[in-house]
Amino acid sequence: MTKSTKPAAKKPAASKAAPKSSKAVAAPAPAEANKVAKTQIIDMVASATTLSKKQAAEAVSSMLDLIATALKDGKSVGLPGLGTLSVAATAERQGVRPGTSDKITIPAGKKVRFKVASTLKGTL
Known part of the structure; x- marks a missing residue:
């Protein structure tokens, strides 16, 4: 009797595991379909x-490295037909910590901005 109950217990567990894994694989696919990865480029x-x-x-990697280096040096990078990447300073500002509602000061910093070229903007 113990031999017949062990295989019976394994079969339902295997059948339950298969649908869960197929659902997990199918869910992230639509989000990734809208993104072009570096390998695809x-x-x-x-x-x-x-x-x-x-x-x-090598060409794509060196181009990306050069763009990052130029931005770190504070230069703007123009990509004809695509747009312009530039570095912009952000001012110190007041914020609220979520959960505790404490007032905090967010320090000044820098961020990368992208302005879309008018030729591309018109075709979107």
């Missing part, structure tokens, strides 16, 4: 040019 650059995937990866 590399594949697009490689297919649009005569570069290999390795060369395209």
Whole structure:
């Protein structure tokens, strides 16, 4: 009797586990469908040019590094047909801590701003 009850107990557990895993995989897919990853950009650059995937990866990575370096130096970066990235200073301001409602001071800092090119804005 113990042998027949053990396999019976395993079968329902396996059948319950399968639907949960299929639901978990299906849920994140729509959110990722709207995002283009760096690897996808590399594949697009490689297919649009005569570069290999390795060369395209080096080109894309170096371009992103150069943009980040320019922004860290306080320069703006213009991307024709796409827009302009620039660094903007933010002022110190008062905020409220969620949950406790305590007043806090948010320090001054910097943030990256992006202004869309008018040519792209008109086609969206």
